[in-house]
Amino acid sequence: MARHRAGGDLVRLLLTLLLAATPLLAPVAAEPEAEVAPTPSHVASEEATDAVAAAQQQHLLPRPLVIELPSSSSSLARGVDEGPDDVPADVRCASWRLAAEANNLAPWEAVPAECAAHVRAYLTGAAYRSDLELVARESAAYARAAPLGGDGRDAWIFDVDETLLSNLPYYADHGYGLELFDHLEFDKWVERGEAPAIPSSLKLYKEVLELGFKAILLTGRSEGHRGVTVDNLNKQGFHDWDKLILRTAADRKKTATTYKSEKRKEIEAEGYRILGNSGDQWSDLLGSSMSVRSFKLPNPMYYIP
């Protein structure tokens, strides 16, 4: 534990120096799909009450593990900052990251400022890759054991950003979830079509196809980016999907959870059995028409409701 504490102190020192040196880095959400989803802090408490009441009455549909309740970035920072003083920042930030992956956090708008260095070290070190690879191996083990119908209707759904393709080169230039999200800048990045494949996801994608699954790509990207998305995916080795579903104008106001639940329902209505689902957001996985089994890829950079 002494090693952890020393590391935490070093991280805290480096973070202090970093924050002092970069006044432009503001703790605002980096969220690629923010254009179409209301931020949680804009949800009025009346709406939250309605949401709870609706969830209580809604016995016919699966209830999400999370509902949107009023929250603010200060209440999120509290989760990390109000911890006991004797716990090093690095340990507290690992707790924050774990809580995010276990879906224990209220909708959050930004990486806590205290955790900027922790998140950067995680993403650029061995841990993020190791986490991605283990989830891909568990997914493949499940895919191999899953009883396929063999009628061309066994489906595996993949999200795109931070699931098949990585935007890490973009976020590396923009604070890894700490910097103010800039739609114009992010769109420029998307339109370059140069997002690299996540290697473990590409391997899983190929194996799932070889096993006889149909791949359905379900992304929060907009229809307007279809061409560049197809090119980017192809260039990175992703081919032969059954469908690539992007947001239309009609989906713009919906949360990702609602949009993706509706699309899964349509997929089922076409006769597909959704046996697997891979996504880096809980909103890729929860809601209704859920997959038989879901796999949550790690992503400590942004949260999409």
Add this chain to the structure above:
Amino acid sequence: MARHRAGGDLVRLLLTLLLAATPLLAPVAAEPEAEVAPTPSHVASEEATDAVAAAQQQHLLPRPLVIELPSSSSSLARGVDEGPDDVPADVRCASWRLAAEANNLAPWEAVPAECAAHVRAYLTGAAYRSDLELVARESAAYARAAPLGGDGRDAWIFDVDETLLSNLPYYADHGYGLELFDHLEFDKWVERGEAPAIPSSLKLYKEVLELGFKAILLTGRSEGHRGVTVDNLNKQGFHDWDKLILRTAADRKKTATTYKSEKRKEIEAEGYRILGNSGDQWSDLLGSSMSVRSFKLPNPMYYIP
């Protein structure tokens, strides 16, 4: 990252020495409720096929994120051991622990042998406590913001073992999830009634009661342990719950997911609104009649389906 690698090598060396010195430590599941739940490896593939078919047809009830499919401890060890050689064991074991908390793993029977030292260090260091405290703080923040009916029907469900009470003193003497689980020994421990409170859970429990929630304790412990469980809880500061629900003989053959879903349904039928649910197992939280919001406390020692 050099720090991680060196740490991983050290952990691997210590683990090798430990395993060489303790031939009695076998990688078998430590599972307090195993007496009533079939182990996943006993699920025949036909049953798995039925489960998938049932899940596909069961549109009226929420589907769990996980179904039971055939698996073996070797397939679980594979998830950790088949990782790339250039990733240190400590990083791979952190990936395993993260995957468990994010519900990405197939039902697992034991801590992977390679990760025994990692899990021990996690549980006895600052990280486990920090993780517990962050989840408790997020739970309390949600509880404060939740719109209560104020009619005495707002319920918060708590699991007992590894949620309100800690069996860490027992597991410290029994390999932290690596040693062969011994029902007689574990029952002796339970019957001593000396399991300490998890401090952050006690604080949350008291705050939730003060806010006006009714506490409902829903545990996999058997009715025969009611007396000692009440005494243990009281001695540790837990009082004034509305119900303490334990397994009866009729619940013995059920998985925890089924047993707890059924009990939540009964709780709802009595007019309670289940607004919060705290548990260290996904089987405390998933299934049907799910809580509006669920909180997963960390537990890398055992898995209960």
